[in-house]
Amino acid sequence: MKRKLILENGAVFHGEGIGSERETVGEVVFNTGMTGYQEILSDPSYCDQLVTLTYPLIGNYGINRDDFETMHPSAGGLIVKEAASHPSNFRSIGTLSEWLREKDIPGLCGIDTRRLTKMIRTAGTLRGRLCAEEAEEEEIVRELQQWVDPRDQVSRVSTKNAYHAPGNGKRVVLMDYGAKHGITRNLLSRGCDVFVLPYNATAKEVLALNPDGVMLSNGPGDPEDVPEAVETLRGLIGEVPVFGICLGHQLLSLACGATSSKLKFGHRGGNHPVKQVKTGRVDITSQNHGYTVDRDSLMGTDLILTHVNVNDGTVEGVEHREYPAFSVQYHPEACPGPSDANDLFDQFVRLMNRYEKVPTRM
Numbered sequence: 631m632k633r634k635l636i637l638e639n640g641a642v643f644h645g646e647g648i649g650s651e652r653e654t655v656g657e658v659v660f661n662t663g664m665t666g667y668q669e670i671l672s673d674p675s676y677c678d679q680l681v682t683l684t685y686p687l688i689g690n691y692g693i694n695r696d697d698f699e700t701m702h703p704s705a706g707g708l709i710v711k712e713a714a715s716h717p718s719n720f721r722s723i724g725t726l727s728e729w730l731r732e733k734d735i736p737g738l739c740g741i742d743t744r745r746l747t748k749m750i751r752t753a754g755t756l757r758g759r760l761c762a763e764e765a766e767e768e769e770i771v772r773e774l775q776q777w778v779d780p781r782d783q784v785s786r787v788s789t790k791n792a793y794h795a796p797g798n799g800k801r802v803v804l805m806d807y808g809a810k811h812g813i814t815r816n817l818l819s820r821g822c823d824v825f826v827l828p829y830n831a832t833a834k835e836v837l838a839l840n841p842d843g844v845m846l847s848n849g850p851g852d853p854e855d856v857p858e859a860v861e862t863l864r865g866l867i868g869e870v871p872v873f874g875i876c877l878g879h880q881l882l883s884l885a886c887g888a889t890s891s892k893l894k895f896g897h898r899g900g901n902h903p904v905k906q907v908k909t910g911r912v913d914i915t916s917q918n919h920g921y922t923v924d925r926d927s928l929m930g931t932d933l934i935l936t937h938v939n940v941n942d943g944t945v946e947g948v949e950h951r952e953y954p955a956f957s958v959q960y961h962p963e964a965c966p967g968p969s970d971a972n973d974l975f976d977q978f979v980r981l982m983n984r985y986e987k988v989p990t991r992m
């Protein structure tokens with residue numbers, strides 16, 4: 631079935647439909663990873679976004695049971711050059727296209743993804759609509775130009791109910807802003823006793839669980855859209871060790887008085903170099919974000935800049951001057967991508983050990 635992508639700047643890409651036949655509108659973003667499509671599509675941070683993958687052959691190792699980052703993917707759509715119809719991998723349980731259909735995610739293949747990516751790099755992130763070949767282009771371009779970005783994504787992807795993943799070690803409350811399973815896996819593999827709470831849990835509710843530490847997850851959208859989460863963090867910083875990843879890092883920074891803004895086209899891929907300010911060590915990191923903490927805004931807050939992006943100098947990590955709280959813009963859980971930064975989870979466990987409290991819980 632023929633399908634096309636119409637962009638707000640009037641560009642049109644004609645290709646073949648894959649996955650769901652639903653029409654969809656969203657921000658078109660690109661990811662430069664060569665592998666990891668299953669993790670990317672099931673990462674809630676991509677909620678509503680139309681993701682184009684710059685690697686030209688996607689789906690060649692199929693879909694497997696192990697690599698999901700959430701069971702209810704919320705990505706808006708997938709745009710690729712070639713979608714492999716005959717995957718080959720011992721773990722594969724089906725094709726990418728079948729899985730997209732099952733999860734009602736529309737896709738487009740057979741387009742020049744290099745041209746699309748270059749267009750986004752020049753113009754900045756663009757809104758687009760995936761629709762049937764017959765759709766009227768001018769009217770859709772007008773609609774796209776007036777389209778208002780949704781602001782309720784975190785509430786849609788966060789868990790509605792608290793749940794418990796037991797362990798014998800440190801008790802960690804994971805604030806679920808759209809958490810990837812990779813974060814929970816990393817905490818559990820270090821023995822942590824994990825309580826996952828909805829994004830709008832209050833500081834009182836968190837502290838009632840008597841945690842040794844609080845982990846702030848990744849998540850979709852603009853950090854300014856979740857003021858209730860910022861409010862909760864103000865009540866937690868200084869009370870208990872805190873570690874934030876990506877959206878969690880942005881929310882922690884806002885809670886400490888910094889500001890955030892939107893990047894031209896974001897960082898999405900598995901090869902983003904990040905330098906630790908203190909040591910000069912560079913990690914190659916997995917990234918997926920469209921917003922950034924404003925570097926200048928750190929001045930006058932209690933946050934110290936700990937990590938910077940080697941490519942563009944943007945903020946990649948901060949730590950609190952006085953309290954046990956730190957966060958990074960990139961993904962130490964990888965999934966997909968390099969695991970250079972995985973020791974940050976060990977750093978969090980060490981921080982919790984240092985701040986061990988007198989045990990009061992049963």
Ligand SMILES: NC(=O)CC[C@H](N)C(=O)O
Nearest residue numbers: 848849851876877920921
């Ligand atoms: N992966 C994330 O947590 C992304 C954070 C935020 N939604 C951004 O795009 O900047």
